[in-house]
Amino acid sequence: MSDYLTDFASLFEQYDVLAAFWVNLQLTFWAAIGSAVLGALVALMRISPIASLRLLGTGYVNLFRNTPLTIILVFVVLGVWSQLGVSLSSDFNQNFFNWAVVGLSLYHAAFVCEAIRSGVNTVPVGQAEAARAIGLSFLPAARLIVFPQALRGAITPLGNTLIALTKNTTVAAAASVAEISSLMKTMIEFRPDVIIAIFLVVALGFVLIVVPVGLLTTWASRKLAVKR
């Protein structure tokens, strides 16, 4: 048993597990920003009264939501980068990292859009009617009445999307980013004797990251819920 533990401890000297997890966190951070901006934009398009923009937004969501993330990440690297020669950084590894962020953002923006839309859907029409009745025009009504309530209704689905994004950063392995799942593969290949311990370390790492986010979202959505 103690041999096993010594073997296991030597693993951390050989491989930098924390650095690999750090890459996943960085991917999560940048892709969260990217998908939030893009997703909000697409959501605006989908709830606007402008038919052509609405069609574009719907098309975007249906396309990216139904495509496997793995294909998107393989496509940006094998298709866009290697075939079309579009490079996002002169540094080889940074280029893959940037493309992975783009791919993750494109994919999760579709879910952010749907989260925001479902948030807007939780606001009863009577709220907007009341806003107009007291004389608020479009922008003040949207800013003061509709969006604060919509945002509260969107907390749970947005939180779920963030959790999914965090876990999905492992798929960046398909875009040649050296993150935790590829490190895990290397570790198991060279140290199959401690395979279960390696799996548990990686798995518990994700539990540690994901569970607090989940608890925080549940807490926030309860705390901020609009009582109707």
Added chain:
Amino acid sequence: MAKTQNVLFDVQGPRARRVTTVLNVVGVLLAAALAWVVLGKLAEQGQLDAAKWSPLFTARTWENFLLPGLWDTVRAALLAVVLSIGFGLLFGLGRLSQQAPVRFVCTVVVEFFRAVPVLVMMIFFYLGLGRSGLVESTNAPFWAVVLGLMFYNGAVIAELIRSGVHQLPKGQREAGLVIGLTPSRSLRMIELPQALTAMLPSLVSQFVVILKDTALGYIITYPELLASGRRLGAGDGNILQVLLLVALVFVLINYLLTALAAWLSRYLSFRTSGPTRAAEGPLAAEEAKA
């Protein structure tokens, strides 16, 4: 459009209608400009040449690569669906158990498998099964895909079952108890059938997730649709075109499944006292999974 639009936008007057028309044209122009840039880039790199696209429509492409790949995708997805329903039923009912220790164990198991990325499980099973000799090493990728999908989606389905039962009106359980059923019989005979009916649309949506996640098998050398597409594209030198086609196949299948879920949710809403809309409940955004 009806509902979201009503919250934000009034019925339009003449001026707003003019603005809308102008913005509509701007939107079309924007889309056209985007398409122009993309097509321009493609043409510049010679990706629009007929030689790159025509191989996609030959019998060889479909018979030797795409259809076998699609079959491997569907095969893994179907087995994963069946196994995850079993897993989900077992642990979903476990979480509703009267026994606190059973509830606790099932909660830990479900929360654990929901938090671990599917790819991490697949890599573990792929390398673990390959070494252990439990399955033939050529079959290791297949079982790794199926087991990885089963544990994650089974945990999600367990949650679906639990939330499905909790979302039923309280009167259903109370009526069950009042006619003399024990809590567990009321669960099995009154609540569960209705909860299962109510969650059927969410379950179909979950198939979409499973089908999409089979593409992760590409990373652990399972010869599913994406992997066979890549093999084809590498041979013919038209990887970009093949990847687009493969993505299109996935989009079509998933779009049909999503439409089926929406239809089911309307059709079944008369047959249960629980809410049938896939978009309701805490799991609405679970499908964001790869």
